[in-house]
Amino acid sequence: MIAKKRIKKLLSLAKDSPYSKRYVSLARKISTKTRQRIPKDEKFRICKFCSTKLTVNNSSVRIDGQISIKCKECGNTRKVPIK
Numbered sequence: 001m002i003a004k005k006r007i008k009k010l011l012s013l014a015k016d017s018p019y020s021k022r023y024v025s026l027a028r029k030i031s032t033k034t035r036q037r038i039p040k041d042e043k044f045r046i047c048k049f050c051s052t053k054l055t056v057n058n059s060s061v062r063i064d065g066q067i068s069i070k071c072k073e074c075g076n077t078r079k080v081p082i083k
């Protein structure tokens, strides 16, 4: 359970910090190592490709049959199907 707490702490630290990429990649490392899942609502706010914490300023969301979240840092789009 310590791992889960650390992940949450790191992600909350990443919110407004110049080191957010580092915090997020650390959190992802912990989650893969300890097999703790990143909470669902946080998962959507992390870029899978460059570990950026996605905010209103660096991402754009489009909905057309599915949710497309585009990261403006690396230009990759993550698609989430709507159930």
Ligand SMILES: [Zn+2]
Binding pocket: 047, 048, 049, 050, 051, 052, 071, 072, 073, 074, 075, 076
């Ligand atoms: Zn990205």
